[in-house]
Amino acid sequence: xxxxxxxxxxxxxxxxxxxxxxISFRTVSGKLxxxxxISFDLNxxxxxxxxxESGSGKSVTSKAILGILAGxxxxxxxxxxxxxxxxxxxxxDDFYKIRGDKIAMIFQDPLSxxxxxxxxxxxxxxxxxxxxxxxxRACKEGFFKRSxxxxxxxxxxxxxxxxEIKEKCELFRKFExxxxxxxxxxxxxxxxxxxxxxxxxxxxxxxxxxxxxNPRPVLRQIKTFAEHSRNTYVVSExxxxxxxxxxxLLSGIGAQEKSGDxxxxxxxxxxILTILKKAVAFEKPEFMAMGYYQETNNGTLREGDVKxxxxxxxxxxxxxxxxxxxxxxEAGVTHNDQAxxxxxxxxxxxxxxxxxxxxxxxxxxxxxxxxxxxxxxTAFQTEDIKxxxxxxxxxxxxxxxxxxxxxxxxxxxxxxxxxxxxxTYYRGLRTNARKIAxxxxxxxxxxxxxxxxxQMNYTVPEPQIVNLxxxxxxxAQLIGGLQNHYETVIEQETGxxxxxxxxxxxxxxKENASGMVLKITKQAAKNKALKLMEEVGISxxxxxxxxxxxxxxxxxRQRIVIAIALAANPDILICDEPTTALDVTIQxxxxxxxxxxxxxxNLSIIFITHDLGVVANMADKIAVMYAGKIIEYGTANExxxxxxxxxxxxxxxxxxxxxxxxxxxxxxxxxxxMIYPPKGDAFAERNRYAMQIDFEEEPPAFPITETHWAATxxxxxDAPKVDPPKAVTERIATMKAKAEERENA
Numbered sequence: 001x002x003x004x005x006x007x008x009x010x011x012x013x014x015x016x017x018x019x020x021x022x023i024s025f026r027t028v029s030g031k032l033x034x035x036x037x038i039s040f041d042l043n044x045x046x047x048x049x050x051x052x053e054s055g056s057g058k059s060v061t062s063k064a065i066l067g068i069l070a071g072x073x074x075x076x077x078x079x080x081x082x083x084x085x086x087x088x089x090x091x092x093d094d095f096y097k098i099r100g101d102k103i104a105m106i107f108q109d110p111l112s113x114x115x116x117x118x119x120x121x122x123x124x125x126x127x128x129x130x131x132x133x134x135x136x137r138a139c140k141e142g143f144f145k146r147s148x149x150x151x152x153x154x155x156x157x158x159x160x161x162x163x164e165i166k167e168k169c170e171l172f173r174k175f176e177x178x179x180x181x182x183x184x185x186x187x188x189x190x191x192x193x194x195x196x197x198x199x200x201x202x203x204x205x206x207x208x209x210x211x212x213x214n215p216r217p218v219l220r221q222i223k224t225f226a227e228h229s230r231n232t233y234v235v236s237e238x239x240x241x242x243x244x245x246x247x248x249l250l251s252g253i254g255a256q257e258k259s260g261d262x263x264x265x266x267x268x269x270x271x272i273l274t275i276l277k278k279a280v281a282f283e284k285p286e287f288m289a290m291g292y293y294q295e296t297n298n299g300t301l302r303e304g305d306v307k308x309x310x311x312x313x314x315x316x317x318x319x320x321x322x323x324x325x326x327x328x329x330e331a332g333v334t335h336n337d338q339a340x341x342x343x344x345x346x347x348x349x350x351x352x353x354x355x356x357x358x359x360x361x362x363x364x365x366x367x368x369x370x371x372x373x374x375x376x377x378t379a380f381q382t383e384d385i386k387x388x389x390x391x392x393x394x395x396x397x398x399x400x401x402x403x404x405x406x407x408x409x410x411x412x413x414x415x416x417x418x419x420x421x422x423x424t425y426y427r428g429l430r431t432n433a434r435k436i437a438x439x440x441x442x443x444x445x446x447x448x449x450x451x452x453x454x455q456m457n458y459t460v461p462e463p464q465i466v467n468l469x470x471x472x473x474x475x476a477q478l479i480g481g482l483q484n485h486y487e488t489v490i491e492q493e494t495g496x497x498x499x500x501x502x503x504x505x506x507x508x509x510k511e512n513a514s515g516m517v518l519k520i521t522k523q524a525a526k527n528k529a530l531k532l533m534e535e536v537g538i539s540x541x542x543x544x545x546x547x548x549x550x551x552x553x554x555x556x557r558q559r560i561v562i563a564i565a566l567a568a569n570p571d572i573l574i575c576d577e578p579t580t581a582l583d584v585t586i587q588x589x590x591x592x593x594x595x596x597x598x599x600x601x602n603l604s605i606i607f608i609t610h611d612l613g614v615v616a617n618m619a620d621k622i623a624v625m626y627a628g629k630i631i632e633y634g635t636a637n638e639x640x641x642x643x644x645x646x647x648x649x650x651x652x653x654x655x656x657x658x659x660x661x662x663x664x665x666x667x668x669x670x671x672x673x674m675i676y677p678p679k680g681d682a683f684a685e686r687n688r689y690a691m692q693i694d695f696e697e698e699p700p701a702f703p704i705t706e707t708h709w710a711a712t713x714x715x716x717x718d719a720p721k722v723d724p725p726k727a728v729t730e731r732i733a734t735m736k737a738k739a740e741e742r743e744n745a
Contacts, residue, residue, distance in 0.1 A: 015571055015604040016042040016065070017409060020477075021078035023060055025070065030675045031462055034060045036628035037078070042572065047598060047605040049615035049636070051651065052625035055671050058608045061625075062574045064088070065606070066105055067095040074464070077474060079417060082572075084407030089416050097138075101131050104565035108577040110557035113564070114549040120560055121545035124529035125522065128567050132520030139515030147173060147509055149403045153332030156339075161328075168325055171295065176513045179291035182233065184517035186285065189231030191524050193276045196225035198527065200273045202542060207262045207269075215257065219249045219265070226272050233285050233306075238275045245271045282306050288510055289313035292321055322506075329502035336401065337501075341493055343399040344486050350395050351483040357383055358476050369473075376472040380425075389422045389475075396482065405508050410485045414478065421475045428466025435463040532563040537593060555586035559593070566597065573598075574606045579614060591618060612648075613655040616640065616735070621707075624648050627672055627682035633701075634708030641732055643724065644702075644710035646687045653727040681713065689714060689722050 023035040035057040042048050050058040063069050065080055067087060080087040083102065085094070107113050115123060151169040155162045199222050206212040226246040230239045245268050256262050283306050293313050294301055302309050358379045362372055379385075393415040400411050442460045449456060520528075526545070533541035536559040549557055558578060565573060575594060579587040595618050598605055607615055615622065615636070622639040624632040624647065632645040643649055650667040669686040672678050681687070684694035693699075693713050702715035714722050723729070 013044040013406060014041050014409070015044050015082070016606075017079070017081040018061070018065075019079040019081065020474075021061065021064065021080065022076040023057075023064055023069070024074045024076055026072040026074065026461065027675065029459060031074070033674045033677050034628055035064070036677070038623075038625070038628075038630045039078075040623055040630065040633070042604050042606060044571075044604055045598070045602045046620045047607055047615075047618055049607045049609065049619035049622045050625055051609055051612050051615065051622060053610055053667075053671060055627075055674070056625040057628040058625050059576055062105065062576050062606060062608055065572075065574065066099055066103060067092075068099075076467075077470065079413060081409035081413055084409050084412030086409075086413040086417055089413075089420055097134065100127055100565075100570075101135075101568045102570055103572045103574065104568065104570040105574040105576060106558070106561055106565050106578045108580050110554065110561045111549065113561045114557060116549055119546055119548060120552070121526065121529060124532065124545075124560070124564055124567060125525035127564065128520050128525040128528060129522065131568050132518075132525075136516055136518065139512040139518075143176075143509055143512035143516060146403055146505065146512070150329060150332060150505060150509075153336040153403070154328045155332075157331040157335035158328070165328060168321070168328065171292075171321070172325065175291035175295040176288065176509070177291075178294055179287045180513055180517050182285075182290060183287045183514060184519070185231060186233040186287070187517060187519070189229050189234040190280065191521070191527070192225045192228035193234055193280050194527055195523050196222055196229060197273060197276050197280070198530070198542075199225065200269050200276075204266065204269055204273075207266050210260070212262055215262070215265070216250065216253060219253065222269070222272070223247075223249050226276070229276060229279070234282075235275060235279045238279070242272060242275050245275075283310060286310045286313050288513070289317040292317040296320070326499070326502055326506060329506060330499045333502045333505065334498045336403070337493060337496070337498065340399060340401045341490055343395075344490055347392075347395045347399045348483055348486050348490070350392060351479050351486070354388055354392055355476065355479050355483060357388070358479070364477060364480050369469075372473060372476070373469045376469070376476060380472055385422060385475075386426070389418050392479065393418055399486075403505065405504060408489070410482055414482050417478055418475065421471055421478065424466055425468065425471045425475070428468050428471065432465045432468070435465050439463040528567070529563070532566060533560075535566075535597075536560075536563045537589070538563075553586075554582050555589065558582065558586075558590055562590075562593065562597070566601070569601070570603070572604045572606065574608070576608045577610070580609075580611075587614070594618065611655065612640070612651045624651070627677065628674060629682065629711070631683070631712070632710040634704070638705065638708040640735060642704070642708070643728070643732075644704055644708075644715060645683075645712045646689050646714070647683045648710070649724045649728045650686075652731050653725060655731070681711075691719070 018038060018040050020037050020039055021035050022033075022037050025032045025034055038057070038061065040048065050061065052058050060069070060073075064075070065082075065087060067090075069075070075088050078088065082098070085098075087095070087098070114120075147169065151165065154165045154169070158165065199218065203212065203215075203218055203222065212218075223246045226242060229235055230242060235242055249265065249268055252264065256265060285306055289310070290301060290313050293316055302312065359367075359372055359375045362375055364372065396411060396414045400408065439460065439462065446456070446460050530541045530545060533544060538544055538556060538559055544552075544556075549560070552560065562578075573594075578594070579590050582590060591614065594605070594607075597603060598618075607619060609615060612622075619636040622632075622634060622636055623630045624639065624645065626647050632639060632643065632648050634642075639648060640652075643652060647667075654667060667686060668688075672682050672685065678684065678695075679698075680696050681690070681694040681699055684690040687694065691713055699711045699713045699716075701709045701711045703709045704715070713719055724732075
């Protein structure tokens with residue numbers, strides 16, 4: 001069962017990996033430790049809820065993921081891995097390609113995300129237009145780079161067929177260019193048809209309500225859109241009728257304006273609407289297959305039904321080209337994967353040897369920190385660490401396959417992370433002593449003033465020195481972590497279906513080819529914005545499109561912010577307490593909307609809240625944070641129905657619901673001052689179940705199940721048996737009963 005679970009986890013696509021994240025802030029009173037070594041994974045299509053009081057570090061974590069930490073922040077260590085990059089180490093130009101596009105965020109107060117003097121429509125379309133060209137460039141780069149690499153792999157696998165393979169790859173690129181031109185033409189015409197439909201429906205609505213004023217510019221626009229929609233792939237058989245109807249729209253309009261009788265215009269508009277609705281309902285042509293047929297048949301195409309032609313073109317391309325091309329691609333992928341596996345094995349051996357030089361026979365996970373650091377300190381004095389690190393970086397970089405669609409973040413970020421840690425370590429060696437000496441000199445002067453009973457209005461900030469033991473351990477953990485990761489990857493690759501991998505590569509090339517022609521015009525952006533407004537539940541989107549944020553209620557403003565976040569089709573959506581500023585009924589609607597959008601778009605969501613009740617019906621996993629650490633982690637059912645940490649008990653006991661009759665429990669005391677973090681368990685001062693050890697030593701993470709753990713000494717085998725308080729057990733029983741009712745309903 002354990003092995004099955006492990007294999008299932010391995011197959012899940014990890015969208016985001018946070019590893020040992022540590023963030024502090026410089027303040028006038030000293031360094032505030034906001035996030036203290038947290039780790040978690042976010043899988044595709046999963047919702048992770050991060051729950052905790054204000055100041056627990058949950059929002060700081062989300063801002064670090066998005067690269068919007070305050071200027072006084074100090075990223076002291078860790079990694080945030082996304083799409084082969086460590087988000088803690090990339091520059092602002094690289095973040096621009098990710099922020100708002102791949103990773104989007106919904107903030108607590110919608111007004112903080114909206115420009116009060118800009119119309120809603122402008123704010124919705126702005127990002128689409130800015131990101132559209134960048135996405136086209138990325139698709140173009142991806143298409144040509146991967147197609148060339150695939151050709152190289154295929155030739156390497158079967159050099160005796162090199163001439164044939166090169167011809168097929170050249171043919172593939174040629175008919176893909178035809179595909180691109182045809183699809184671009186189709187997209188322009190289809191978009192015009194959609195735009196015409198929207199404008200016609202609005203005009204017909206105004207005619208029905210006797211409110212069709214100043215009709216000339218509206219009809220001219222409809223005429224233009226209708227004429228642009230005449231395209232072989234959109235409107236063909238009705239093209240002549242469409243031309244006649246569109247051409248006569250403005251005929252006799254002056255007399256109709258005077259009389260107020262727009263019946264002839266209405267008839268023409270309905271005729272155009274029927275043609276265009278019929279056209280956009282047709283199946284989209286298979287442009288890749290059409291491109292192949294046209295390229296190999298002197299530029300000709302078949303006439304007739306689109307659905308029948310699609311089936312013919314696909315079959316023709318499969319039989320004459322694609323089946324054989326995919327087999328060649330499979331052979332190329334198989335041959336290349338074997339070569340990459342050997343390079344990974346070489347990397348594993350070098351990583352293993354490097355780790356042996358650093359810590360010998362010690363186990364990074366189970367050995368005492370003092371033992372590890374003694375070994376590391378000796379190794380760093382005797383070994384040429386810079387040369388070893390450079391050799392490891394080259395070896396690992398050579399083991400990364402550039403054709404991979406889903407990047408291996410652990411491997412792709414290894415080189416930059418190792419370079420960062422090594423340079424940080426040697427910078428610390430150079431500068432630590434000087435900074436400490438300066439600090440001691442300033443403190444001596446400060447203390448003398450205090451002795452003379454001078455009134456002091458400042459404090460001496462602690463020196464920002466490099467933690468050398470921690471940096472040494474980070475280097476060792478980075479090397480050991482990649483070694484373990486690569487050993488797992490090598491094992492998984494032996495059973496991988498190479499034909500499916502080759503098929504996915506070809507599908508990716510097709511997607512990039514389509515992305516190259518997906519041009520976002522102002523009108524297209526407007527149409528998409530109107531659809532997004534409908535999707536998030538905003539009525540009368542055409543009217544609302546031209547309004548300002550102050551004309552919307554709090555719930556409607558939050559819906560607009562959600563629409564803006566979704567405009568770029570992000571991979572990850574971060575929701576930072578998106579319902580806190582809303583009343584209870586609106587909260588429920590927004591949560592339901594986020595759940596619906598997650599299911600429809602297969603989004604990965606990080607949901608940040610201080611209220612466990614908010615995420616009861618939407619989280620897959622829950623991380624409970626306190627004083628900058630995750631103190632309990634598990635599936636939603638495990639954390640709700642089998643909570644193990646006293647802080648989680650306190651959160652559950654203070655959670656209001658409609659059945660609450662008694663006074664809610666409050667959590668006594670206040671969170672600790674993280675400028676001076678407590679020695680033991682940070683929650684000890686507020687924990688009625690605290691033992692002496694809680695004040696002396698920080699508890700480790702005790703496993704409860706394969707997916708559930710908690711950092712509390714109450715889980716130690718020698719700890720006294722303590723049951724959750726009655727308020728918590730009653731709350732759990734009520735929640736279970738309601739869940740069963742919903743399942744049986």
